[in-house]
Amino acid sequence: MxxxxxxxxxxxxxxxxxxxxxxxxxxxxxxxxxxxxxxxxxxxxxxxxxxxxxxxxxxxxxIQSISKVLSLTLAMTRYHESELWQRVGKEPSGQPFNSLLQLELEQGKPRNPFINAGALVVCDMLETRLTAPRQRMLEVVRSLTQQPEINYDRHVARSEFDHSARNAAIAWLMKSFGNFANDVPKVLQTYFHYCSMTxxxxxxxxxxxxxxxxxxxxxxxxxxxxxxxxxxxxxxxxxxxxxxxxxxxxxxxxxxxxxxxxxxxxxxxxxxxxxxxxxxxxxxxxxxxxxxxxxxxxxxxxxxxxx
Amino acid sequence: MxxxxxxxxxxxxxxxxxxxxxxxxxxxxxxxxxxxxxxxxxxxxxxxxxxxxxxxxxxxxxIQSISKVLSLTLAMTRYHESELWQRVGKEPSGQPFNSLLQLELEQGKPRNPFINAGALVVCDMLETRLTAPRQRMLEVVRSLTQQPEINYDRHVARSEFDHSARNAAIAWLMKSFGNFANDVPKVLQTYFHYCSMTxxxxxxxxxxxxxxxxxxxxxxxxxxxxxxxxxxxxxxxxxxxxxxxxxxxxxxxxxxxxxxxxxxxxxxxxxxxxxxxxxxxxxxxxxxxxxxxxxxxxxxxxxxxxx
Amino acid sequence: MxxxxxxxxxxxxxxxxxxxxxxxxxxxxxxxxxxxxxxxxxxxxxxxxxxxxxxxxxxxxxIQSISKVLSLTLAMTRYHESELWQRVGKEPSGQPFNSLLQLELEQGKPRNPFINAGALVVCDMLETRLTAPRQRMLEVVRSLTQQPEINYDRHVARSEFDHSARNAAIAWLMKSFGNFANDVPKVLQTYFHYCSMTxxxxxxxxxxxxxxxxxxxxxxxxxxxxxxxxxxxxxxxxxxxxxxxxxxxxxxxxxxxxxxxxxxxxxxxxxxxxxxxxxxxxxxxxxxxxxxxxxxxxxxxxxxxxx
Amino acid sequence: MxxxxxxxxxxxxxxxxxxxxxxxxxxxxxxxxxxxxxxxxxxxxxxxxxxxxxxxxxxxxxIQSISKVLSLTLAMTRYHESELWQRVGKEPSGQPFNSLLQLELEQGKPRNPFINAGALVVCDMLETRLTAPRQRMLEVVRSLTQQPEINYDRHVARSEFDHSARNAAIAWLMKSFGNFANDVPKVLQTYFHYCSMTxxxxxxxxxxxxxxxxxxxxxxxxxxxxxxxxxxxxxxxxxxxxxxxxxxxxxxxxxxxxxxxxxxxxxxxxxxxxxxxxxxxxxxxxxxxxxxxxxxxxxxxxxxxxx
CATH class of the missing domain: 3.40.710.10 (DD-peptidase/beta-lactamase superfamily)
Incomplete structure (x- = not known):
């Protein structure tokens, strides 16, 4: 060794x-x-x-989907365990990361918070409880790293938003099952900003x-x-x-x-x-x-x- | 603590x-x-x-499906890593334990050796390389436990075989994709005997x-x-x-x-x-x-x- | 008889x-x-x-989905056969009328113009070629029936739009596959108006x-x-x-x-x-x-x- | 004209x-x-x-699957409408002809008698009510055509049986749902003989x-x-x-x-x-x-x- x-x-x-x-x-x-x-x-x-x-x-x-760990961490500090896990599961998906198939069969409850659907639900929950979810995330990350200049790449975030059709479909599908509370484009914006952190x-x-x-x-x-x-x-x-x-x-x-x-x-x-x-x-x-x-x-x- | x-x-x-x-x-x-x-x-x-x-x-x-760990262990001692894992995957299924849906979409390669399909492939592989796979399993388990009287419950094994339609469907589906070499009823018999160990x-x-x-x-x-x-x-x-x-x-x-x-x-x-x-x-x-x-x-x- | x-x-x-x-x-x-x-x-x-x-x-x-025959009729007069049928199929779906499952497996091409996904594509095509697709539909129907007062029920149309999450998901999914050209909410509005005709x-x-x-x-x-x-x-x-x-x-x-x-x-x-x-x-x-x-x-x- | x-x-x-x-x-x-x-x-x-x-x-x-019309015809003369259609549906499948996916989702009831699963159920029903289903089919066809020498191609039938893994999987899956009464290989033999008619x-x-x-x-x-x-x-x-x-x-x-x-x-x-x-x-x-x-x-x- x-x-x-x-x-x-x-x-x-x-x-x-x-x-x-x-x-x-x-x-x-x-x-x-x-x-x-x-x-x-x-x-x-x-x-x-x-x-x-x-x-x-x-x-x-x-950092893209690595941010899903951070948004989950943030949600775990703002929601009681039972609130959080009734909206998203804990099981592996056995599917490519952005499939709608399973989400439809399972009535709009994503399998876990690390697939896109699950992270979108988590962002939707943060949108509900945080007044400025994008700013709050930066504060958390800057504090954890002691690097005050960590930021979003707005070019990447905008580019992702411009190619967000599938994630929009996922969010709308969850909304149709009653598992999405906030405005879809607004939550997508937050989600893509989190992904764009460098x-x-x-x-x-x-x-x-x-x-x-x-x-x-x-x-x-x-x-x-x-x-x-x-x-x-x-x-x-x-x-x-x-x-x-x-x-x-x-x-x-x-x-x-x-x-x-x-x-x-x-x-x-x-x-x-x-x-x-x-x-x-x-x-x-x-x-x-x-x-x-x-x-x-x-x-x-x-x-x-x-x- | x-x-x-x-x-x-x-x-x-x-x-x-x-x-x-x-x-x-x-x-x-x-x-x-x-x-x-x-x-x-x-x-x-x-x-x-x-x-x-x-x-x-x-x-x-x-012991039922706990035996799947034993059959995999046995297979890992008889097959080279590359041989074994080209016939069965290592990923969670994200599905109930005996679904054919995924198996069909994934061309007859089971997701992992701990779902029924995967364990059946493992038994099929043991059937190919062992002269008496049922006897061999007993020897292994008796040696590991130092209990020479551990045995199959033939009543349970027979009962499982009498209700084996779904497992037969799984085995035949894998055969249709070329991922099952031996006689289906013979392998099912071995599989159910393993499950019936008490x-x-x-x-x-x-x-x-x-x-x-x-x-x-x-x-x-x-x-x-x-x-x-x-x-x-x-x-x-x-x-x-x-x-x-x-x-x-x-x-x-x-x-x-x-x-x-x-x-x-x-x-x-x-x-x-x-x-x-x-x-x-x-x-x-x-x-x-x-x-x-x-x-x-x-x-x-x-x-x-x-x- | x-x-x-x-x-x-x-x-x-x-x-x-x-x-x-x-x-x-x-x-x-x-x-x-x-x-x-x-x-x-x-x-x-x-x-x-x-x-x-x-x-x-x-x-x-x-009239709800009966309007899908009218939108298809209109599209057949404005699009060449080959243009139309490369975006929507002619086969029965073998599925409930608003499933996303099949649409995803078949890469965003709806099975036929009489399921929601297919009618949405047809409306998207009308949006592209007609300057006022809602007005045009009324003209067609009024002419066919000789009843100039046939109209949309704006209350129903608005109510459908307020419950449009699943149709939005369908439209966005097709957009993610490149099979939806216009603004999703705009096309949904047209679609729901057609459905709301009385x-x-x-x-x-x-x-x-x-x-x-x-x-x-x-x-x-x-x-x-x-x-x-x-x-x-x-x-x-x-x-x-x-x-x-x-x-x-x-x-x-x-x-x-x-x-x-x-x-x-x-x-x-x-x-x-x-x-x-x-x-x-x-x-x-x-x-x-x-x-x-x-x-x-x-x-x-x-x-x-x-x- | x-x-x-x-x-x-x-x-x-x-x-x-x-x-x-x-x-x-x-x-x-x-x-x-x-x-x-x-x-x-x-x-x-x-x-x-x-x-x-x-x-x-x-x-x-x-004639292969054209025989499915003949086996359905025969079943319609031997079974009451309600008996027949509780075991097989009347809807298009929206799927390739021998998929197990849908059959599993729909609990072992085939969509219609013209896909393999449905024809197998029909043959299973003929097996139950006819003493010699292969001979009876020949009699029917010979009578309809007035050609007493029409026959099965046993070479084709045997070859199909040797490649029958997928159809066996379909039959066993239906059996697991209680929608298959007779011995699987026996019914497969009848089914393949019907298909092999020349x-x-x-x-x-x-x-x-x-x-x-x-x-x-x-x-x-x-x-x-x-x-x-x-x-x-x-x-x-x-x-x-x-x-x-x-x-x-x-x-x-x-x-x-x-x-x-x-x-x-x-x-x-x-x-x-x-x-x-x-x-x-x-x-x-x-x-x-x-x-x-x-x-x-x-x-x-x-x-x-x-x-």
Whole structure:
């Protein structure tokens, strides 16, 4: 087993880099399609706040669906457990990430908060209880990362909104089943802003340390979540965090994780560390191809797995 | 946090017992419907072989789908990884446990080895490579438990075979896609015999200790599986071990587990202990209702979770 | 066989009336739920313009999906065959009338122009080519019926728009597949206005005489459609005109027909007559229960069937 | 409009022949794949028994699913209407011809008797009421055609049985829902024998004259079906006789018809004539490509359509 340090991370990136070229950069909006495919970064943050990093770990990218963990975290602090989970489930979908099929069969209740439908319901709930949900999210993330300049990429958010037909269909379908309270375009705007946040691997590792640290972030008095809530989110990430590739990811990497189509993945070793990787090319399930490989290598080299 | 001992287990059963009456005993075959609903047992086996137990922990019951972990284990020792996983997937199904819908859409490749379709493919593979797959399974289980009298319940096996129309449909559908090599009734017979094995909680806890112990069972020279294979099975149990309730189980219990419609559940704390519970009444997803509650209580009381 | 006259029609209504009470008035919008369930009317128009009638044949009601035949007729006069049918199919759906399931599996191309999705595409096409699609439809219907005061029920149209979540979902889903060109709310408005048109059985029978008369309406110089186009619409009505009850309707009635959830049905005996019936209570497929029975009785009594 | 005679039929075949090469001969069993693609025949039988023909109208071929009309006819003479239609529906499937998806969603009741599932249920019902269902079918067909040497092609029947996995899956699925009474392999054998019958266009046209003639066949005292039953079968053929291409066939040809993957199609003009065409290459829906075109040309040339 290897010690965790920058050299190890560099070594891991060296091993993962040859995979670049075998995946596909997300291209459903131009803003994402333009990201250079050869970017590759990794950062690890341990419980004491030490950060190890390698490659393009300080370059910001679009966190996309990684934001679904943040919106769920926010909702868990504003809603009672029973309110939240009557509107969204906790089970893996067994379907591509934006299918309407299942949503219709299951009467407008999304399977979990990490598929688009589920995250839209969560945003709808935030819209109801927060006066300024976009501003509030920025405050949370800036506080978790101690980086006051983290922001939305309004160009990406607008571009997503311009290509939002399928997400609009999902939201309207939920509305038809009575599971969507607010104005559809308004919630879509919030949702796409959350997706458009740009953060680096270093910032993401710091941001999600609370998931490795029983709900506590660095240098903050108040806990973000209770230890139990933290375990719950980690459980949900293992079963549903990687679109339709959660089983494969658990099998290979053995950590709770959440990916975004921007090529980022965050993962945690509970009680030890949070990790962020970035490589824009995706595999068939929509998860970063080289990023997953880097996490698998890291898990092997440091001998960590929740299993 | 409480120390693990018989008193703790008895206390947990006392708390879980009031749930009896809120679930439903499986009744698709008469032999299962006749099991007394008030049975409740638990057993824990730690890495050194110590067994703690409470309630009806020594009464044998039909292990049903828990056998799917054993058939997969056997297949992993007889097939190369690439051979095995080209015929069955690793992803949660997001569907009730014996649906043909998904199997047809996905061209006859079952989502994972813990749904009926997947376990049937695994049995088909064992049929190909083992000369006496039923006898071989008994040898494996007798060796793992050190109980030479563990056996099939031929009455249950026959009864299942007499009600096997849906499983036959599943097998024939896979055959139509070229993913089933042997005679359908022959493989069904093997499959139902595996399901009909009767074991007690104490025997199950001992049997599955290898999943908590890096692949090694008690008092056996040779490892059952490699440490990596063991982690892989545990990963698969978390994402797919509880039919369409895997997400909820991970959320509440936080351990890899596998259930059977006989009301048994096995679970492991990797590196520490294996656990078996039994209560015949099932929840809406087909998992033991009081059994799940007992595992949740145990996890809380001893402060264990993989998350 | 009986001669066609008012007495026959009255006799038929007498036989059909006892069915009232066994169906259900559509209640998804209040404006429809309020229609008195005991209304029952029938009108027949022969090629020479003679009208026979009985019961509430002159009371206007919401024609709802019967308007889908009119929007298709209009589209067939404004689009070349190949343009039209590349955006909508000609096959029965085998599904309830507003399912998204099939639409997603078939990449946003609706099965036929008589399900909601298909009619929405047709309205989208009319929006593209007509400067005032709502006004134009009124002109067409007023001309076909010679009743200049036929109009939309703006109360019903508004009420439908207020409950349009599912149709919005359908339109957005088609947009996500590139099969919807115009602004969704604008097209929905047009669509709901068409549905909200109020006409009586007598007016409907006159209106649809062109389908019995090789495309020609009464007292108009120019044909509405060519004889071939007329046969095509009749064919489409037989295979897809009655939601998921087209097979049963063909079996029992043996005429091309189209129903609406307002309880109206129009039908034709090609080369002989057009028929309209009205009874607000619907059967399980969404077709007028007593209305279907009246048509079946009429077909038997006058010995007419296309089969 | 042209007069119906052999010259007209030859002219039609000349026009349709260039389509040969654009379809695909069924190849799921070797016996069908070997049929020469360039075969093309047509025969028409008028109510007085006159037969017109052109091309390969006297060469026998495998009638395949055309036999589903015969097994339904036979069942309608042995079962009361209510018994028959509680086990099989009357609606188009909106699905490829051998899908299990819909059958599972609809609890094992096939949509109509012309898809495989429905025909299997019909054969299961014949198995229950007939002592020798294969022999009885031959007697019926020999009597209808006055050709005592019509027979099964046992080579084809055996080949189908050897490739019957999907049909076995369908039958077992229905059995799991309680909608299949007899031994699955036994019923499959009967079903495949029916499919394997070999007949020529001339024989088919004669055989199905009863569908054009109010249920009466040539030179037989007793009617095959009542006039009402005859209309019912014709209705069912229009809505469900052409797999997932019934809408298109009604649109283009305008006659009740039933196709088989051997490349044959039978069609009727009620009250006038029965028609059979043969061309082995199929279109995307599984219907004879040139055969459909020939029927469309015939309908145009003689000016016949039920619409």
């Amino acid at each position: 290897s010690a965790l340090d920058n050299t190890l991370l560099e070594d891991i990136l060296r091993q993962a880099r040859p995979l670049i070229g075998q995946g596909k950069v997300a291209n459903y909006i131009p803003a994402l399609a333009d990201v250079p495919a050869e970017r590759l970064g990794i950062a690890v943050c341990t419980l004491d706040g030490t950060v190890y990093q390698a490659g393009d770990a300080e370059e910001r990218f679009s 953060m680096s691997c270093v910032e993401l590792a710091r941001c999600f340390l609370y998931l490795a640290n029983h709900g506590r972030s660095l240098g903050q008095e108040a806990a973000v979540l209770t230890p139990k809530q933290t375990r719950q989110i980690n459980a949900l990430m293992v079963t549903s965090g990687m679109y339709d590739g959660a089983g494969e990811f658990a099998w290979r990497v053995g950590m709770p994780g959440k990916s975004g189509v921007g090529g980022g993945i965050i993962a945690v070793v509970p009680g030890e560390m949070s990790i962020a990787v970035w490589s824009p090319e995706l595999d068939g399930s929509g998860n970063s191809l080289a990023g997953t490989a880097a996490l698998e290598l890291l898990a092997e080299r440091i001998g960590r797995s929740i299993f | 409480s120390a693990l001992d018989n008193t703790l287990l008895e206390d947990i059963l006392r708390q879980a017992r009031p749930l009896i009456g809120q679930g439903k005993v499986a009744n698709y075959i008469p032999a299962l419907a006749d099991v007394p609903a008030e049975r409740l047992g638990i057993a824990v086996c730690t890495l050194d072989g110590t067994v703690y137990q409470a309630g009806d922990a020594e009464e044998r019951f039909s 074991m007690s909680c104490v025997e199950l806890a001992r049997c599955f200790l290898y999943l908590a112990n890096h692949g090694r069972s008690l008092g056996q020279e040779a490892a059952v599986l490699t440490p990596k294979q063991t982690r892989q099975i545990n990963a698969l149990m978390v994402t797919s071990g509880m039919y369409d309730g895997a997400g909820e189980f991970a959320w509440r219990v936080g351990m890899p587990g596998k259930s059977g419609v006989g009301g048994g559940i096995i679970a492991v704390v990797p590196g520490e202990m294996s656990i078996a519970v039994w209560s015949p009444e099932l929840d809406g997803s087909g998992n033991s209702l009081a059994g799940t509650a007992a595992l949740e209580l145990l996890a809380e009381r001893i402060g264990r979770s993989i998350f | 009986s001669a066609l006259d008012n007495t026959l029609l009255e006799d038929i209504l007498r036989q059909a009336r006892p069915l009232i009470g066994q169906g259900k008035v559509a209640n998804y919008i209040p404006a429809l739920a309020d229609v008195p369930a005991e209304r029952l009317g029938i009108a027949v128009c022969t090629l020479d313009g003679t009208v026979y009638q009985a019961g509430d044949a002159e009371e206007r009601f919401s 006409m009586s059985c007598v007016e409907l029978a006159r209106c649809f005489l062109y389908l019995a008369n090789h495309g020609r309406s009464l007292g108009q110089e120019a044909a509405v459609l060519t004889p071939k186009q007329t046969r095509q619409i009749n064919a489409l009505m037989v295979t897809s005109g009655m939601y998921d009850g087209a097979g049963e309707f063909a079996w029992r009635v043996g005429m091309p027909g189209k129903s609406g959830v307002g309880g109206g049905i129009i039908a034709v005996v090609p080369g002989e007559m057009s028929i309209a019936v009205w009874s607000p209570e619907l059967d399980g497929s969404g077709n007028s229960l007593a209305g279907t029975a009246a048509l079946e009785l009429l077909a038997e009594r006058i010995g007419r069937s296309i089969f | 042209s007069a119906l005679d052999n010259t007209l039929l030859e002219d039609i075949l000349r026009q349709a022949r260039p389509l040969i090469g654009q379809g695909k001969v069924a190849n799921y069993i070797p016996a069908l794949a070997d049929v020469p693609a360039e075969r093309l025949g047509i025969a028409v039988c008028t109510l007085d028994g006159t037969v017109y023909q052109a091309g390969d109208a006297e060469e026998r071929f495998s 007949m020529s266009c001339v024989e088919l046209a004669r055989c199905f004259l009863y569908l054009a003639n109010h249920g009466r066949s040539l030179g037989q005292e007793a009617a095959v079906l009542t006039p009402k039953q005859t209309r019912q079968i014709n209705a069912l053929m229009v809505t469900s006789g052409m797999y997932d291409g019934a809408g298109e066939f009604a649109w283009r040809v305008g006659m009740p018809g039933k196709s088989g993957v051997g490349g044959g199609i039978i069609a009727v003009v009620p009250g006038e004539m029965s028609i059979a065409v043969w061309s082995p290459e199929l279109d995307g829906s599984g219907n004879s490509l040139a055969g459909t075109a020939a029927l469309e040309l015939l309908a145009e040339r003689i000016g016949r359509s039920i619409f």
